[in-house]
Amino acid sequence: MSAPLPAEDILVDVSNVDFAYDKRPILSGINLRIPRGKLVAIMGGSGCGKTTLLRLIGGQLRPTGGQIRVAEHDLASLSRRDMYRLRRRVGMLFQFGALFTDLSVFENVAFPLREHTDLPEDMIRDLVLMKLHAVGLRGAHKLMPNELSGGMARRVALARAVALDPMLIMYDEPFAGLDPISLAVVGQLIRKLNDALGASSIMVTHDVHESLEIVDYIYFLSGGKVVAQGTPDEIRASTDPFVKQFVNAETDGPLPFHFPSDDYRKTLMEVRP
Ligand SMILES: Nc1ncnc2c1ncn2[C@@H]1O[C@H](COP(=O)(O)OP(=O)(O)OP(=O)(O)O)[C@@H](O)[C@H]1O
Numbered sequence: 001m002s003a004p005l006p007a008e009d010i011l012v013d014v015s016n017v018d019f020a021y022d023k024r025p026i027l028s029g030i031n032l033r034i035p036r037g038k039l040v041a042i043m044g045g046s047g048c049g050k051t052t053l054l055r056l057i058g059g060q061l062r063p064t065g066g067q068i069r070v071a072e073h074d075l076a077s078l079s080r081r082d083m084y085r086l087r088r089r090v091g092m093l094f095q096f097g098a099l100f101t102d103l104s105v106f107e108n109v110a111f112p113l114r115e116h117t118d119l120p121e122d123m124i125r126d127l128v129l130m131k132l133h134a135v136g137l138r139g140a141h142k143l144m145p146n147e148l149s150g151g152m153a154r155r156v157a158l159a160r161a162v163a164l165d166p167m168l169i170m171y172d173e174p175f176a177g178l179d180p181i182s183l184a185v186v187g188q189l190i191r192k193l194n195d196a197l198g199a200s201s202i203m204v205t206h207d208v209h210e211s212l213e214i215v216d217y218i219y220f221l222s223g224g225k226v227v228a229q230g231t232p233d234e235i236r237a238s239t240d241p242f243v244k245q246f247v248n249a250e251t252d253g254p255l256p257f258h259f260p261s262d263d264y265r266k267t268l269m270e271v272r273p
Pocket residue numbers: 021026044045046047048049050051052053
């Protein structure tokens with residue numbers, strides 16, 4: 001076990017966090033730390049609360065218990081204005097990272113710059129082309145989204161997510177729906193962009209094999225709790241039944257198949273024809 005990192009080296013510190021939608025508990029006692037400069041994956045079965053956790057870290061939801069600190073700010077104590085300022089420094093790519101279909105590739109990437117800055121047009125042009133170059137798509141700047149392959153569209157969405165040089169980038173299933181080659185390209189880009197920007201990244205994904213190749217650390221969630229964690233080497237060597245089930249994609253194991261439900265008869269009574 002390595003020595004604990006000083007607080008200033010931790011960009012995101014989730015401490016003992018609970019969260020419930022209405023009265024339904026989703027997360028309980030979550031502890032998770034993202035050191036500066038690192039790329040961390042959050043994995044777990046469908047519906048276990050991974051996206052909810054990203055939204056808590058992004059300040060779109062408030063925990064029902066515990067504390068979340070981002071760049072040493074306690075999110076609960078931020079004013080609306082400070083929260084807005086902090087959010088500007090967070091890039092997000094949510095599931096399928098939809099592009100604006102009526103805007104060109106160039107305008108999609110320029111969008112956050114136009115929304116959040118007063119930069120002159122020539123500077124916006126330089127920044128957009130630089131971001132597109134970083135994802136290998138400078139030559140595609142005039143295309144419309146319907147002229148792109150799925151992999152290209154995802155790369156444009158990546159360029160847009162990093163347009164404002166964020167300190168933290170959050171990805172929700174960045175590989176969903178991609179073919180194996182595009183998936184590897186996007187995976188390498190996520191790593192490269194994180195390192196080039198000196199940012200930290202959190203990636204929610206089901207793709208354990210790609211994650212093991214590119215991330216620094218992995219957290220596994222189940223039943224609203226962190227049930228396993230470690231570096232890729234530790235995860236590969238793990239004998240934990242949960243981790244093994246996930247890594248080897250086994251159908252039998254501790255990961256539940258069913259969404260929690262009441263007694264079958266009770267459900268039958270509730271669902272009346
Ligand atoms: N706005 C909401 N109101 C009520 N319940 C919600 C809401 N959003 C999500 N949930 C529920 O909270 C649980 C966690 O959802 P979440 O999207 O965080 O899971 P996830 O781990 O990201 O799932 P997946 O991997 O399938 O995307 C799910 O059971 C979901 O039905």
